[in-house]
Amino acid sequence: MRKLSDILKQQYGEKVYKISLTSGCTCPNRDGKVGFGGCSFCSEGGSGEFASVAGDINVQIEEAKARIRKKTSADHFIAYFQSFSNTYGDVDTLRKLYEKVVRREDIAILSIGTRPDCLGGDVLEMLRDLNEVKPVWIELGLQTMHDETAERMNRGYPLTVFEDAVNRLKSAGIQVIVHVIFGLPGETREDMLQTIRYLADLSPGPDGIKLQMLNVLKGTELGRQYEEKPFPLLSLEEYTDIVAESIRILPEEMVIHRMTGDGPGDLLIAPDWVRNKKNVLNTINRKIKEKQDAFC
Ligand code: SF4
Numbered sequence: 001m002r003k004l005s006d007i008l009k010q011q012y013g014e015k016v017y018k019i020s021l022t023s024g025c026t027c028p029n030r031d032g033k034v035g036f037g038g039c040s041f042c043s044e045g046g047s048g049e050f051a052s053v054a055g056d057i058n059v060q061i062e063e064a065k066a067r068i069r070k071k072t073s074a075d076h077f078i079a080y081f082q083s084f085s086n087t088y089g090d091v092d093t094l095r096k097l098y099e100k101v102v103r104r105e106d107i108a109i110l111s112i113g114t115r116p117d118c119l120g121g122d123v124l125e126m127l128r129d130l131n132e133v134k135p136v137w138i139e140l141g142l143q144t145m146h147d148e149t150a151e152r153m154n155r156g157y158p159l160t161v162f163e164d165a166v167n168r169l170k171s172a173g174i175q176v177i178v179h180v181i182f183g184l185p186g187e188t189r190e191d192m193l194q195t196i197r198y199l200a201d202l203s204p205g206p207d208g209i210k211l212q213m214l215n216v217l218k219g220t221e222l223g224r225q226y227e228e229k230p231f232p233l234l235s236l237e238e239y240t241d242i243v244a245e246s247i248r249i250l251p252e253e254m255v256i257h258r259m260t261g262d263g264p265g266d267l268l269i270a271p272d273w274v275r276n277k278k279n280v281l282n283t284i285n286r287k288i289k290e291k292q293d294a295f296c
Helices: 004-012 057-069 091-102 121-133 147-152 159-171 189-201 221-228 236-249 277-295
Strands: 017-021 077-081 107-114 136-143 175-182 208-213 255-258 268-270
Touching: 004 255, 017 057, 057 077, 057 091, 091 107, 091 121, 121 136, 121 159, 136 159, 159 175, 175 189, 175 236, 189 236, 208 236, 221 268, 236 277
Parallel strands: 017 077, 077 107, 107 136, 136 175, 175 208, 208 255
Antiparallel strands: none
């Protein structure tokens, strides 16, 4: 298994810290361009509760570094734009913003979370240029390969749009990281593993993957539905088993960026077991080992 932290340590000679930043972009699935209300699991923070408040980007970076400085003297950082859709907006403005970021000595990688339907030709051209200065990662929240589930959770685009985006990003030499959520209502274990097999076989496929348990949060459509009538959620055992099986299925070269999420604890309604991240990771690692031993 290729873990992101190991790869970065090898490349940069030290732990590379992620700093969460805000571009000021919104999301077309919230402002009416694609839809209203957003994805049913998405909180008001646009699925990124830890980002800085929007403002001058150099100030944001310095403030984020100052917070991290308490625990590290690292020199390399990943500038992470997670909340909302960070390629949705005026391209000239976005270019100015991201150019400031990649030209900084202390930024090793620019990581941008966005939607596959926010990657027009002008955006691709910008990303290609930025990628010549520093590596650019594009993070796409696919969550599931199943269009039926995607419609139920109001994702706002079909699988074909994702495939086209991955194709164009890979042709432009940009690294692609895909987010997958396990435990979406109505999905079986087999549905979830189908998403993993699909990503494993996709050509050109993503370079990395982030796996996460569905977090039912306050202030979301799913949260409202759950409080009205609780629906079944995966148990710790079920989730960790699906993750371990996914790691077995995914190609060796696919980098594992995340096996469990860092949800906003104060907004979490369920499941409660996700709060104990250490226990989740230990259980996953134990199951990965058991599967390895069984297949040796
Ligand atoms: S695309 Fe992202 S920011 Fe927009 S509603 Fe969905 S999860 Fe939230």
